[in-house]
Amino acid sequence: MNRIMKYLFVFMMVLSLFMSSCKTDINDSKTLGELAAVEIKEYEGKDLSSILDFRENSIKGPQTVDITEYRLVVDGLVETPAELTYDQVLSNKKYTKMVTLYCVEGWSVNILWEGILLKDLFDKAGVKKEANTVIFHAADGYTTSLSLESIQYKNMMIAYKMNGVVLPPERGFPFQLVAEDKLGYKWIKWLNRIELSDNEDYRGYWEQAGYSNEAHIDP
Numbered sequence: 001m002n003r004i005m006k007y008l009f010v011f012m013m014v015l016s017l018f019m020s021s022c023k024t025d026i027n028d029s030k031t032l033g034e035l036a037a038v039e040i041k042e043y044e045g046k047d048l049s050s051i052l053d054f055r056e057n058s059i060k061g062p063q064t065v066d067i068t069e070y071r072l073v074v075d076g077l078v079e080t081p082a083e084l085t086y087d088q089v090l091s092n093k094k095y096t097k098m099v100t101l102y103c104v105e106g107w108s109v110n111i112l113w114e115g116i117l118l119k120d121l122f123d124k125a126g127v128k129k130e131a132n133t134v135i136f137h138a139a140d141g142y143t144t145s146l147s148l149e150s151i152q153y154k155n156m157m158i159a160y161k162m163n164g165v166v167l168p169p170e171r172g173f174p175f176q177l178v179a180e181d182k183l184g185y186k187w188i189k190w191l192n193r194i195e196l197s198d199n200e201d202y203r204g205y206w207e208q209a210g211y212s213n214e215a216h217i218d219p
């Protein structure tokens with residue numbers, strides 16, 4: 001091997017290492033059926049629902065988010081606003097939790113969620129002490145909100161995986177809020193902005209239409 005070939009070889013090795021380390025684990029065009037075939041079916045002795053058991057009824061239908069362009073904005077009443085890439089969000093500590101989503105329509109799904117804590121994003125951004133409300137925004141224009149207290153109480157997370165598979169577009173890729181103990185309309189999909197606020201009167205999409213802002217699950 002001559003010298004140039006050697007340099008080229010080393011360059012290619014470094015390049016391929018670099019490229020494999022930046023590659024994000026996303027579902028490139030797998031169908032829901034294909035994902036359902038590989039999803040986790042039970043957890044700690046309990047049966048899980050399937051990613052096929054949701055009833056897709058989003059206000060504008062499934063959204064396709066280009067992950068190379070995607071940013072998760074954390075702003076409002078914070079010391080340091082942030083615009084995070086998908087990989088930057090995923091660089092936080094990961095958590096797994098089985099939580100049931102109950103829709104007001106009467107159906108529910110018990111899913112094993114994998115995600116990162118809102119607390120970790122909040123700690124990095126530095127939440128100002130006046131903040132008491134968190135307003136969530138999504139790619140389809142949907143919004144919802146929760147009190148900061150209710151998020152802290154359940155230590156809520158945003159999920160990037162369900163039943164072991166990366167969220168498909170229909171299920172909210174790249175992130176869905178796991179609004180534990182709150183009705184389905186608080187579980188915002190295609191999340192792209194988290195706004196810290198002091199507006200306790202804020203009402204999201206379905207809340208403005210008359211749904212309870214507390215969104216308690218009736219036992």
Ligand SMILES: Nc1nc2c(c(=O)[nH]1)N[C@H]1C(S)=C(S)[C@@H](COP(=O)(O)O)O[C@H]1N2
Binds near residue numbers: 054058184187
């Ligand atoms: N961005 C966005 N998130 C959303 C919605 C929506 O229309 N847009 N619908 C909500 C409702 S009403 C429910 S029950 C859950 C689960 O909806 P799915 O079955 O359509 O996934 O997503 C919630 N998150």
Ligand SMILES: [Mo]
Binds near residue numbers: 103105
């Ligand atoms: Mo819903």
